Amino acid sequence: MEYGFALATRGPMATPEALAILSGRGEQLGFDIISLSDHIVIPRNFRSRYPYSETGEFIGGGAGIGEASDYLELLATASFLAGHTSRVRLLTSVLVVPYRNPLITAKVLATIDVLSNGRLIVGCGVGWMREEFEAVNAPPYDERGAVATEYILAFKELWTSDNPFFEGQYCRFADVFFRPAPTQKPHPPIWVGGESPAALRRAARVGDAWYPVNNNNESPLGTPKQHGEYVSRLRRYAEEAGRDPDDIDLAYLVNHPAEYLDGEAAFTTNGERRMFTGAPEQIAGDIEAFKSNGVRHIVLNFQSDDLEETLERMERFAVTVKPIVDD
Secondary structure (H helix, E strand, O other): OEEEEEOOOOOOOOOHHHHHHHHHHHHHOOOOEEEEOOOOOOOOOOOOOOOOOOOOOOOOOOOOOHHHHOOOOHHHHHHHHHOOOOOOEEEEOOEEHHHOOHHHHHHHHHHHHHHOOOOEEEEEEOOOOHHHHHHOOOOOHHHHHHHHHHHHHHHHHHHHOOOOOEEOOOOEEOOOOOOOOOOOOOOOOEEEEOOOHHHHHHHHHHOOEEEOEOOOOOOOOOOHHHHHHHHHHHHHHHHHOOOOHHHOEEEEEOOOOHHHHHOOOOEOOOOOEOOOOOOHHHHHHHHHHHHHOOOOEEEEOOOOOOHHHHHHHHHHHHHHHHHHHHO
């Protein structure tokens, strides 16, 4: 099992000093992956429903959010972290693929992979905020799934072909040199995020891994049983796409608040313990349960607005939970 942790791209922990300290300590504690989220602008007023909260409200979003609208750009931050780490892998969690020109994005991603000596993981998603799509002049929001799939295919062509050529609905190029190629061969692993049937089909068709979030209220994946049912669908879609289902890796993002590591179990509305909360032995058991479904990478959220508290949570997990699973 590989373990990752999320670093903030906004708020008091999104400073050069905090990012350097947290990433360095994460390497020392033996974490394998650092993840970074993606927003470019937050419209001051939006009606899009956030799929990862019970109320549909985006934490830190909406009118009057003030400084909460300040976001570090994902790819620039990943490049910064490449220079402050030496072993841990860098995960875009997730890159909203339609937001950026595909050739420029492929170039930046290849550059990060080269400068990090092959440590990039390209987590890909389609986004959820219609108003942000409109603000950055992205392709139409309602076509974002088709756009993302096409851009991912374009990335692969640029990264692997000596004479890249692509003729799609949203992206076209020919007769171009594209260098450097990524360090990883054939290319950095592509983890396709999302929990919808379309996301599963995208992962089955173009992904190296499927990377869902545990707390999507419309597509719940918070228990091993729920997750296992989705994995069965993913495997079926892979076969329909002509791929070996065993070639698709499984990753998992635990996205509820970091208090789950503070020792107190949380409970769902029906009285069941929420997975990844409670004592170290309970959390380790949860990891083992998802491991039995084939999950090989788990990304956790230790974030707090306080540096010492965030570091304490990271260390507590590394010292009290991880060794139980590793044994």
